[in-house]
Amino acid sequence: MAANPLALIAELTYRCPLHCVYCSNPIQATREKSELTTADWQRVFAEAAKMGVLHVHLTGGEPLGRADLEELIAGAASASLYTNLITSGVGLSQARLATLLEAGLDHIQLSFQDSREEAADWIAGARVHARKTELAHMIRKEKIAFTVNLVVHRQNLDHLEEMLQFIEQLEPDRVEIAHTQYYGWALQNRSTLLPTRAQVEASQKTIAAAQQRLAGRVRLDSVTPDYYARFPKACMGGWGRKLMLIDPFGRVLPCHAAGVLPGIEFESVRERSLEWIWQESSAFQKFRGETWMQEPCRSCAKRAEDFGGCRCQAFLLAGDANATDPVCSLAPERHLVNEIVATVNADLSFQQSAFQQSTLPQTSLQPSAFSQTAYSQTLLPQKVGGRNRFWSYRTNPE
Numbered sequence: 136m137a138a139n140p141l142a143l144i145a146e147l148t149y150r151c152p153l154h155c156v157y158c159s160n161p162i163q164a165t166r167e168k169s170e171l172t173t174a175d176w177q178r179v180f181a182e183a184a185k186m187g188v189l190h191v192h193l194t195g196g197e198p199l200g201r202a203d204l205e206e207l208i209a210g211a212a213s214a215s216l217y218t219n220l221i222t223s224g225v226g227l228s229q230a231r232l233a234t235l236l237e238a239g240l241d242h243i244q245l246s247f248q249d250s251r252e253e254a255a256d257w258i259a260g261a262r263v264h265a266r267k268t269e270l271a272h273m274i275r276k277e278k279i280a281f282t283v284n285l286v287v288h289r290q291n292l293d294h295l296e297e298m299l300q301f302i303e304q305l306e307p308d309r310v311e312i313a314h315t316q317y318y319g320w321a322l323q324n325r326s327t328l329l330p331t332r333a334q335v336e337a338s339q340k341t342i343a344a345a346q347q348r349l350a351g352r353v354r355l356d357s358v359t360p361d362y363y364a365r366f367p368k369a370c371m372g373g374w375g376r377k378l379m380l381i382d383p384f385g386r387v388l389p390c391h392a393a394g395v396l397p398g399i400e401f402e403s404v405r406e407r408s409l410e411w412i413w414q415e416s417s418a419f420q421k422f423r424g425e426t427w428m429q430e431p432c433r434s435c436a437k438r439a440e441d442f443g444g445c446r447c448q449a450f451l452l453a454g455d456a457n458a459t460d461p462v463c464s465l466a467p468e469r470h471l472v473n474e475i476v477a478t479v480n481a482d483l484s485f486q487q488s489a490f491q492q493s494t495l496p497q498t499s500l501q502p503s504a505f506s507q508t509a510y511s512q513t514l515l516p517q518k519v520g521g522r523n524r525f526w527s528y529r530t531n532p533e
């Protein structure tokens with residue numbers, strides 16, 4: 136029997152008023168299937184708790200787009216799950232925050248795109264930065280655990296110190312500086328997002344200095360960029376070992392990107408129990424353990440630490456989900472990563488100032504439109520941007 140999962144990532148909806156160019160949502164998200172109902176999610180949360188899950192991460196898309204979010208949080212809390220809301224904040228008012236807290240919300244993770252308003256709105260594809268800053272101050276006044284997340288990449292790394300100072304004055308309990316991971320929309324936009332080696336090295340020093348400065352006050356975690364690592368990450372703590380993710384339509388996956396892998400059928404909580412899917416489904420067993428591994432992983436001493444790296448990255452880069460993650464310096468396909476890194480480091484034309492050349496999508500949002508009603512009436516299903524001359528904005532499901 137597989138050990139219990141520790142956390143559940145609940146993607147409540149793929150609808151979102153932002154259009155971040157590094158979004159990990161599937162590029163071909165569709166609206167053809169209906170989202171899970173309130174009762175579906177509440178049943179799933181109870182099942183998860185019974186299996187030993189401790190945390191539920193409520194994410195999307197934008198989870199505030201679910202009008203029943205309070206009921207979902209209450210359902211998770213009554214199952215004794217620790218609830219973390221991962222949000223852009225768009226759609227949050229003082230009144231709604233109060234109802235979420237009353238429902239039992241334990242933790243909020245608020246994302247920022249940059250410290251500079253114009254640059255942040257350019258990355259988000261929406262005019263939201265000023266409002267998000269107000270929200271951060273509003274959240275901080277409440278007694279709730281508060282994390283600020285910032286995704287970094289080639290277009291913002293040159294002013295990382297300034298971004299850290301901006302975040303520091305928001306007084307979070309925890310800061311997460313996450314280098315972009317190249318799946319979904321980020322993979323589409325990799326040539327403009329992948330940082331240079333010099334940026335990565337400088338960022339590591341800046342983060343180490345900030346960790347020292349903030350020690351004892353704010354926890355600062357950082358995710359290193361894969362492509363510059365010697366060995367891969369233990370993606371999701373290993374396939375089907377610690378985490379599971381449920382998409383808005385009920386499919387259960389071991390990670391955000393697994394839907395891209397061909398030939399795997401992911402079961403739905405509409406038809407099967409969560410426990411059965413975790414223990415018995417062929418999808419969760421496919422890359423559990425070590426029998427599926429090829430050389431060099433099969434005989435490598437690090438295989439119990441990184442589990443051969445990321446299956447989705449192996450497929451996306453090498454075309455083989457069973458291959459050693461090409462990020463690994465021992466992988467036969469490492470040359471693929473080396474070539475990408477070499478190209479980015481040779482072409483210094485796409486730098487920070489590039490945002491001057493680009494434009495926001497046509498339907499950029501105005502902060503005044505952020506009441507819940509306006510949110511659901513005007514912001515949810517719009518398609519914006521698509522490809523402009525610099526990068527592709529995330530579009531909403533059609």
Ligand code: SF4
Nearest residue numbers: 432435437438443463
């Ligand atoms: Fe990890 Fe496989 Fe590379 Fe060894 S060869 S470090 S197990 S990815």
Ligand code: FES
Nearest residue numbers: 370390445446447
């Ligand atoms: Fe799917 Fe890493 S993202 S295994």
